[in-house]
Amino acid sequence: MDRNEVLLVGRLSAAVEERSLPSGDTMTKWRLLVRRRTYRRGGTVTDSIPCVSFSQEVADVLRGLNPRDAMEVTGAFRCRVFGPASGKIWAYEVEAATVKAIDALPEAEPSEPPPPSAPRPAAALAKAGGPEASPSQGEEAGPRQGGSPGAWPSLRRTEPRSAAALAKAS
Template identity: 40%
Template sequence: MLIVESRPRSAEIEGGSDGRNEVVLAGRLPETVQVRSLQSGTRFGTWRLVVRRRQQQGRGIRVDTIPCVAFEPGVVETVTGWSPDDMVEVVGSLRRRWWGKDGAKASGYEVEVRSARRLEHRPPEACDQHESVSAGAAPARS
């Protein structure tokens, strides 16, 4: 589930703010959350979220794979308790990240998560084994 709103929800935005960057996703966790540390010692978690697209007549199941990252310690702690195939919900902001050297810069988008919760724990045998990533889905970054 991806919620995109075309009209402002808060008085602050209506009063002249530059807009709103809020993403709400609900989907399946395909693999274990990876926790890493920056040189400063700050821990962060990274994972992908598989989100089904709206079904279109005559087409098979299509999904998008959305990269997510969390820097808030409480969120990192929460997501490390998740298991592959869990159904989860995240709320955050869309961020564009750049990496590489000057001559070979690349960029990609990810959701910087500020809150997260598990909706359902799904044992691997209960997962639909026929889901696959379709063309156009965002590739995972390492």
């Protein structure tokens, strides 16, 4: 069974924008800043996620929030298509069903990157059933075992050619 459920916890990025639609409905738009786990070198990556709602209750909650306020959003991931036939616009966003202000977000969890694995010689990989050894000079690599022909591009090694050799070949 298909499910389209979204739960986001983050901070309001800027003031909320309200727009009246030709149908008479009001569309409320905002962006939610959501931190990812701590990035490799101690930095933090943040996603700015576009959100929209057509609910008056959600709009009322959002009007009471200021930029950088913490909030929880539940809803569904949507793709809206609008505009003239000659220039359709595709918008991917979270359509919020509920919005709830929360006191504060926990600090980012420190996470250590996994230690890099030690390099292994190609002979050890071949014995362990790893990737095939690269072809020797002048050979062409075939597809992997169980793969279809043409699964890998040709790895044939070619020597640089002079302009005269190129003209002669064509």
